[in-house]
Amino acid sequence: MFSVLRHNVGRRGMRLLTSLAEPKEPVLRTSIPGPLSMAALERLSQLQDTRAALFAGDYTKSVGNYIADADGNMLLDMYCQIASIPVGYNNPRLLQMAQSPEMATMLANRPALGVFPSTEWSSTLEKAFMRVAPTGLDMVFTTAHGSDANELAFKAAFMHHARKRRGVRAWSDNELTSVMDNQEPGAPDAAIVSFSHGFHGRTFGALSATRSKAIHKLDIPAFKSWPRVPFPQLQYPLDKFSAENAVEEKRCVDELERVLRTHPVPIAAIIVEPVQSEGGDRHASPEFFRAIRSITRELDVLMIVDEVQTGCGATGTFWAHEQWGLAEAPDMVTFSKKMQAAGFFHTRQLVPDQAYRNFNTWLGDPPRALLAQAIVDEVLEKNLVGQTRLVGEYLKSHLLPLAIRYHRLVTSVRGNGTFLAFDCPTPELRAEFIELMRQEGVNMGGSGDRAVRFRPMLTLTKTHVNVFLTRLESVLNKMYQKYWPRN
Numbered sequence: 001m002f003s004v005l006r007h008n009v010g011r012r013g014m015r016l017l018t019s020l021a022e023p024k025e026p027v028l029r030t031s032i033p034g035p036l037s038m039a040a041l042e043r044l045s046q047l048q049d050t051r052a053a054l055f056a057g058d059y060t061k062s063v064g065n066y067i068a069d070a071d072g073n074m075l076l077d078m079y080c081q082i083a084s085i086p087v088g089y090n091n092p093r094l095l096q097m098a099q100s101p102e103m104a105t106m107l108a109n110r111p112a113l114g115v116f117p118s119t120e121w122s123s124t125l126e127k128a129f130m131r132v133a134p135t136g137l138d139m140v141f142t143t144a145h146g147s148d149a150n151e152l153a154f155k156a157a158f159m160h161h162a163r164k165r166r167g168v169r170a171w172s173d174n175e176l177t178s179v180m181d182n183q184e185p186g187a188p189d190a191a192i193v194s195f196s197h198g199f200h201g202r203t204f205g206a207l208s209a210t211r212s213k214a215i216h217k218l219d220i221p222a223f224k225s226w227p228r229v230p231f232p233q234l235q236y237p238l239d240k241f242s243a244e245n246a247v248e249e250k251r252c253v254d255e256l257e258r259v260l261r262t263h264p265v266p267i268a269a270i271i272v273e274p275v276q277s278e279g280g281d282r283h284a285s286p287e288f289f290r291a292i293r294s295i296t297r298e299l300d301v302l303m304i305v306d307e308v309q310t311g312c313g314a315t316g317t318f319w320a321h322e323q324w325g326l327a328e329a330p331d332m333v334t335f336s337k338k339m340q341a342a343g344f345f346h347t348r349q350l351v352p353d354q355a356y357r358n359f360n361t362w363l364g365d366p367p368r369a370l371l372a373q374a375i376v377d378e379v380l381e382k383n384l385v386g387q388t389r390l391v392g393e394y395l396k397s398h399l400l401p402l403a404i405r406y407h408r409l410v411t412s413v414r415g416n417g418t419f420l421a422f423d424c425p426t427p428e429l430r431a432e433f434i435e436l437m438r439q440e441g442v443n444m445g446g447s448g449d450r451a452v453r454f455r456p457m458l459t460l461t462k463t464h465v466n467v468f469l470t471r472l473e474s475v476l477n478k479m480y481q482k483y484w485p486r487n
Contacts (some may be wrong), residue, residue: 002275005285011217013280020090021063021439022063023074024467025076025440025441026066026073026074026440026442026471027072028439029072029075030071030072031053031439032055032069032071032075032439033055034069034071035358036056036069036070037070041053041055044056052425054438055068055069055070055073055181056070059279059313062089062090062144062469063090064090065077065456065457066457067089067443069144073441074441075443076464076467076468077089077443077457078442078451078454078455079443079444080457082337083309083338083455084336084340084357085457086144086312086313086338086340086344086378086379086458087375087378087379087458088459089394093455094374096380097371097374102370105395106366106370110360111366113362113364113366113439114359114361118383120425121366122370125365127376128341128370129142129339129341129343129345131376132318132370132380134329134345135322136328136329137333137345137472138348139347139350141153141344141358141363142341142364143340143342143343143344144342145201145342146308146334146335146337146428147206148334149208149334150203150205150271150304150306150308150344151204153269153332153334154205154206154209154269154304154348154350154357155331156269156358157192157268157331158190158359159268159350159358160268160302160349161268161302162480163189163353165188165266165389167323171186188266189266190268191226191227191228191263191265192223192268192271193229193267193301194209194210194271195229195231195272195273196211196229196231197211197212197231197276197424198212198279198306199211199212199277199279200306203222205223206219207220207222208223209271211228211279212278225265228250229256229259231252231276231279232248232249232282233248234248234283234284234372235248236411236412236414249285249287249288250289253288253295256270257299260299260301261299264449267299267334268302268303269302269304270292270302270303270304270411271304272289272292272303272304272305273305273306273307274321274324275419277310277447277464278447279448280447280448281414281415281451281453285442286323286324289321289324290327293327293328297328297356298405302331302350303330304330304332304333305321305332305333307319307333307334308336308342309337309455311333311335311336311337311338312379313415313458314417314419314455315439315457316417316419317389317417318385324468331344331347331350332346338458339375340368340371340372341364341365341368342364348360368413370390384458385458387458387459387487388418389416391460392415392416395418395420395454398465398469399420399422402472402476407482408480409424409425409433409476409480410424410476411425418456418458419454421452421453422451422453423450423451425450426450427450430450430451433475433479436445437471437472437475440471441471441473442468
């Protein structure tokens with residue numbers, strides 16, 4: 001797919017000059033991070049906090065499914081910028097869009113889209129977003145990033161909720177004055193319900209709904225009336241624990257219904273991820289999601305589906321919630337990551353009753369929308385969602401027997417498409433596993449306390465999987481020899 005790619009980055013822009021091709025396997029010239037990466041990170045540390053940085057990438061040499069670093073190492077990337085690279089590094093179609101006159105115009109003349117949209121903006125929205133819009137949602141609100149998408153979806157939910165309660169009357173003088181002191185009735189107390197272990201971002205509202213790790217939330221004021229409800233903790237393999245998992249899901253559904261019916265603060269919406277992608281790759285069945293959709297419809301509470309990480313094909317359907325078989329669409333679906341642009345799809349009834357309410361200067365980013373257009377072209381023309389489904393089945397079919405052979409290290413293999421995960425027994429062994437994989441030339445990441453998550457690109461093939469599996473088994477053998485030499 002990325003056999004030959006010609007480009008050069010110069011002061012006058014990209015020029016077709018040098019050739020790049022995916023290596024047949026990882027290229028390792030130094031340990032990772034190598035000396036040049038460490039030097040680059042040391043320079044950067046004088047300007048920014050680099051304590052989370054793993055190595056310095058060289059994006060002029062990264063290609064397809066391989067990320068290059070400053071030392072010339074080429075790693076098979078199964079993590080992909082925290083699940084956000086869709087169709088490969090230096091994808092030719094995306095490079096072509098990056099050099100297009102439309103892109104140059106938007107980069108040089110960024111419009112305030114709410115008041116001065118370009119003549120092409122509606123066409124861009126159609127090509128980038130609406131042709132892959134979730135069924136039943138006919139509008140899109142574009143934003144800057146995933147946290148922003150969820151934050152503004154919350155605002156839309158609260159405005160809709162208040163409008164239902166107020167009816168057709170205008171705001172009262174008391175509402176107009178009290179809101180300036182952050183007091184009721186102008187600033188009413190209302191809540192968003194979220195699930196244990198969920199992650200929805202790091203802005204204020206999104207962080208109040210986030211329940212994954214304490215470190216994300218410490219020292220930040222929160223909306224204290226926003227309740228948390230349990231998300232199912234399924235047992236694997238699913239066919240062995242079907243009865244236990246059904247009981248667990250019913251427990252969670254019942255608790256959600258109880259909170260929605262009895263919470264002292266009115267509930268405007270719930271937000272839920274198809275897979276709790278930062279909270280440990282926790283899954284639930286389609287029946288669970290159908291049940292919570294039924295409850296929200298019955299109680300007139302909006303349902304926001306956070307597809308920031310699951311959207312754009314990685315689970316084997318373009319949107320993960322397509323696999324639930326919902327009788328009625330969610331009210332909003334948020335997106336970012338692999339779309340390379342952000343926002344939320346919604347119904348027309350969620351448009352605020354006046355202009356300038358759910359609003360900011362940029363209301364999205366036209367250059368990112370143009371990249372999303374190119375991404376969608378690539379995904380649809382090459383049937384990358386179908387490829388991801390098949391490659392994911394192939395990868396999972398090899399992980400399952402490895403989980404039997406290396407059962408002390410690999411448990412609870414789960415997921416759909418290439419959006420897969422397994423658990424390690426402890427956080428320390430998980431960290432060691434990921435580090436050893438990196439030294440073998442495979443870039444991976446964790447989720448929650450113990451999960452290893454797979455977040456490859458949609459361009460992953462069975463050939464890439466075979467390269468990965470060789471290195472995976474090598475690392476598992478090394479760890480077994482270290483910790484369980486007689487097993």
